[in-house]
Amino acid sequence: MNISKQPILEETASNLADKDIIEEKDNCDGQAPARPDNTELKRAIEAILFAAGHPVTYEKLAIALDTAEYHVRQLVGEMALEYNAPTSARGIMLLTFDDSCQLCTKERFAPMIREALGIRRGGNLSASSLEVLAVIAYNQPCTRSFVDSVRGTDSGYTISSLCDKGLIEPRGRLDVPGRPILYGTTDTFLRVFGLSSLDELPSIDALQKNLSGESNTEVYDEGISEEQLL
16 A cells, blocks of 8 residues: 655644744744843933932943943943033033043022022132142143242142142152152042033133133032032
8 A cells, every 4th residue: 555655744844844933933032132222321321320420430331231331432422412512401411521421410500409409509719729720720730839830829728728629639749859749630620610621621811710800610519518618
């Protein structure tokens, strides 16, 4: 008796095809979830910076977002252009530093923030403090004797006070007899004056207006108390 093998072969082929489909589906189900797109990553960066309230390093952001640090820097740069644009509808700005970034409120809203939250008015830096800061900011790193020579008076107390406030810090020592301390500005200095980098320092003419009293520079920063600024 002849028995045809063709139907059996066809059934076997059909079963194998069904099995391949099932295995393919299982493989798809086992894949890692799709990586978030840039829009979602920007939302995550915004959320982290908002919750932090202080500078967060690009390295930490990259680890949290499971992406490369250069990618985080690129996204933060794009966000900064949007946040800091003159036409931005936001009341906050995004400051970017060498190794970190931070969300902060725009300066013009400081009076309303103080009123709403019951925060006492921050202190103003004295003219001598602004002078020392200016000399150091535009000539850093520099020594106390250099600052003294530019100002024509002793700056020891003011330099010590600015160090206590965290606006300047030692940057090593000059390789000359006596090895005097070199001073430079800090990230706190940048935050206090709303700068992302030293490249954004105002011109000498604008600075001289501040120092001459034509413009009142109020220092307002969450990281510095009123008592520290007085």
